Amino acid sequence: MASFTLHGIPVSRGIAIGRAHLLAPAALDVRHYLIADEQVEAEVERLQQAIETVHRELQTIWRELPKDAPAELGAFIDVHALILSDPMIAEMPLDIIRTRYYNAEWALVTQIDELSAQFDEVEDAYLRERKADIQQVGERVLKVLTGTAALPEPDGGDDAAARMIVVAHDISPADMLRFKERAFGGFVTDLGGQNSHTAIVARSLDIPAVVGMYKASALIEQDDWLIIDGDAGVLIVDPSPKVMEQYRERHARLMRERKKLSRLKKMPAVTRDGTEIALLANIELPDDCPAAMEAGASGVGLFRSEYLFMGRTGSLSKLPSEDEQFESYRKAVLAMKGRPVTIRTLDIGADKPLDVAEQTALNPALGLRAIRFCLAEPQMFLEQLRAILRASAYGPVKLLVPMLAHGFEIDQTLAMIEQAKTQLRDAHVKFDPLVPVGAMIEIPAAALTLPLFIKRMDFLSIGTNDLIQYTLAIDRADHEVAHLYNPLHPAVLYLLSTTISIGAKYGVPVSVCGEMAGDTKLTRLLLGMGLREFSMHPAQLLSVKQEILNSDLDAIVPQTKKILRTLEHLAIAEAVERLRAM
Template sequence: MASFTLQGIPVSRGIAIGRAHLLRPAALDVQHYLVAQEQVEAEVLRLQDAIAQVHKELQAIWADLPQDAPTELGAFLDVHALILSDPMVSEAPLDIIRTRHYNAEWALVSQVDELSAQFDEIEDDYLRERKADIQQVAERVLKVLTGSANAVPRSDGIDERSANMIVVARDISPADMMQFRDDAFTGFVTDEGGQNSHTAIVSRSLGIPAVVGMGNASRLIEQDDWLIIDSDAGVVIVAPTTQVLDQYRERQSQLLRQKKKLSKLKKTPAITQDGVEIKLLANIELPEDTAHAMDAGASGVGLFRSEFLFMERSGHEHKLPTEDEQFAAYKAAVTGMKGRPVTIRTLDVGADKPLEVSDHQILNPALGLRAIRYCLSEPQLFMTQLRAILRASAFGPVKMLIPMLAHSMEIEQSLALITQAKAELSAEGIAFDAAIPVGAMIEIPAAALSLPMFVKKLDFLSIGTNDLIQYTLAIDRADHEVAHLYDDLHPAILQLMQMIVSTADKAEIPVSICGGMAGDIRLTRLLIAMGYRELSMPAALLPEIKQAVLNTRLENLQAPLKRILRSFDPLQIRELLAAMEQAG
């Protein structure tokens, strides 16, 4: 077989080598036929039984989650269980069987196709990718109905006959990924998905090489084909030559040796060769993630995404976490960091991460009611969170970060509610840090262009580069047809980043980066040359970034930086960035 290369969206780091294992969608095996009137209720019962069995499967997977499983997996299993219970999935197909006499599989696929078409009309990238969750839940039901379980075989070696396995599929659900926990599974390739898909999120959490959004990879790749995943480049090499295979095996070995070497830097401060300290912090989702942050040697938590506490609520008595529940979580994170600062972002939900309970229409585009806009429209919900964060600040250094601010009135209203929460706690005799720093998330171009309004009223800034880039360039990162236009080195982005740090420095207000750019080693020297002194990232990326800082001499970067900022030629910017790597 002739070798060929496929290009997709890289969503994790590393190299995987193995044989292809194709997961065939159960929907392709669906038969379409009409059932007789006297068989309709039996067909309804067949579908109900299949749905009940999938509920049991999800509960069993949840119960068997190992303690070291990524926290996102539990959240995604909760989402799938909720979808399975939704009348649009569990009841509507039964009506189709009764009214149209479709067989169970046909009725389910028809309903899911209709729901999928509705999701295709949604502008927001995160919400549109939730279509995949509905399809994945339907896949599990269809597998029960058709008996096509598509179990993944286990393998122990990497020899010619029992190679490590790379799963190739249209898409992979979080529940299905639980069968890939053993060493046989080394990577995966999917036709669908983007940076925000569950496949991407879980792959990063597990540290597994993956490339998504490949379009038709599952049709071009055949069972047992040898594959190489270069997930740094977003490339999959099919049927590689012996020479290419040997080259990538050597690169794999180098990466493993490098990882072991980097682990020794845990207690080493991140200081450049000319004596400038760079604080490297960790992004976390749940309190228990602080263990990984400490193990990686993080100087603190630069972003605690508090919305995960609100979204994992199936099985809880309360639809939303109470003040005491939130306080316990925030306190656990603060004490877990053992005196290192924890920055807690207030609730960032809305269009892309809807709550289960809300009086608001949840299918808003990314420009709708979300983040601080949502919180200010629900002041009681916001006040409950503010009180919980303030209470936790009595147990260690805490910073409060407000997302998606753009207007002066939003800043004033947020600060007024914080003042009110402090007054309530004082009246009740409850301890808190009266001088808790309050900062703004800079992720909207309007905020970046009106920073004087922010620095006068707030204590620090933190840049969410993912949204800042997406809003500035009007690019849907999850859409693989335009994902190539998402560019963190676009001249407009570089100008905004330089302007933000310059304004913050003049105002003597701290500024950090907690978005994707902070964890991209290609950009480390560029960012610290601009003047950024705090970078927050997934804990797994921290050792590599620390090594880059330790090998940098800032005085050598100023001339290349000036040339980069003067250029508006994308190719020249990349050439100059490469030159900066040599100069550092």
């Protein structure tokens, strides 16, 4: 196969070299090859095992159906189980393997195609539509056969895993959590933007990634050699030996530079003129805390609690209980050993739905999400608030509320926090009654009415990802408009600098916990605006610290003021580059 190059959106820096693992729905178009006599029974057994696996999957789905599930759903699963047991599916493909020497996938598809053609000739419309059921059953078996239904367990341990590059049409935030448990060299997706949650998790895992590649999953074949250039947003498929050697050398150089950065772990983050800067970590789960501690974080600036809730299909009754949440929060607090942990209340909605199948809003980014969702589900919200407050008995905790925009939302939220405290007091449960409460500034309306927040809240945290999205009317998960997402837009810079300066004026701490905080290209710009608290993924912390150690605020502040008076994008970008070079 000739080498070719694909271009996408770079979202996580670095270089990865490895074999492709396609994480995509199995299609009814599979590889066709003939097998030898001695392989026949092994191939028959492989197909039989795949059919048995799907049988078990269907039984599990049937057992776990919610009590209020429609009766049709159970009937639908029963139909699939019957189709799977029918000799036309369970036995005929085995005969094809034995007589025609087809591989298992080819034999199964051949039989499904023949059955589908027979159903096309049936006059009864209802029976004719059963072709779709047969094809869906075939899809399930093929997913097991081809291994595209799940992430693999690589042979050879961590070294083999590091050489594996995942290729997918798209990966949901919930699916991305599985990467926490496995080591992979990198990944590429057809969809996604610079600040989609898939991209954010890639950066948190510190693995090279490129998204928005459109047809990558269709053009790349299983086990193709791939090179990801996460800096340039380039994917090289089946590279030549010369190109491979060049990238191996670059990869080795990057590893040496990363090793040098590790020497900064125990150094305080202080600018050249002596200004101390707080560097905090963003985490998704308590298990991320060791990485935060290892990177030298002075605390957790953002614990995204929604990752405890995601992947829970069905009604609210399936969400994590108060005790389950409490144990997770307590685990994080204890793991940080006295450093503060800022826990954000549930920020569900938009590209982080509880259940993708239940997402029905026309524009979920503007719908019932984050604090709106929590206020609409007061019992669920009170459970989470109690769990967070209970964790505060084990170490310093700060409570952060997302997507506030109205004074009445702030008042309702504070009233519910007081209600949760009262409930804990009545139950004689320990908690810190002085837990600081902060607001996310991520809606332009919030940034433009800061006095509402200043007089009610203990601290502010700017969520730049959503602030940019809402200011520029850009869906950050939509690859078709991802190129318009611009953190250096003058309107975004105005809202950022205004929030930071007003917070400083009134003595209310302000941090940035969005992706801008971890972007070393913007570190000096944020310092020049007056930001003194950055929160980012642990993997980004040492690179940002290096920028801070080399920064002189006396030189940076005047240049930043000039940038904030500039309106033309190109002029802003050039000025930021000059700022980096100072």
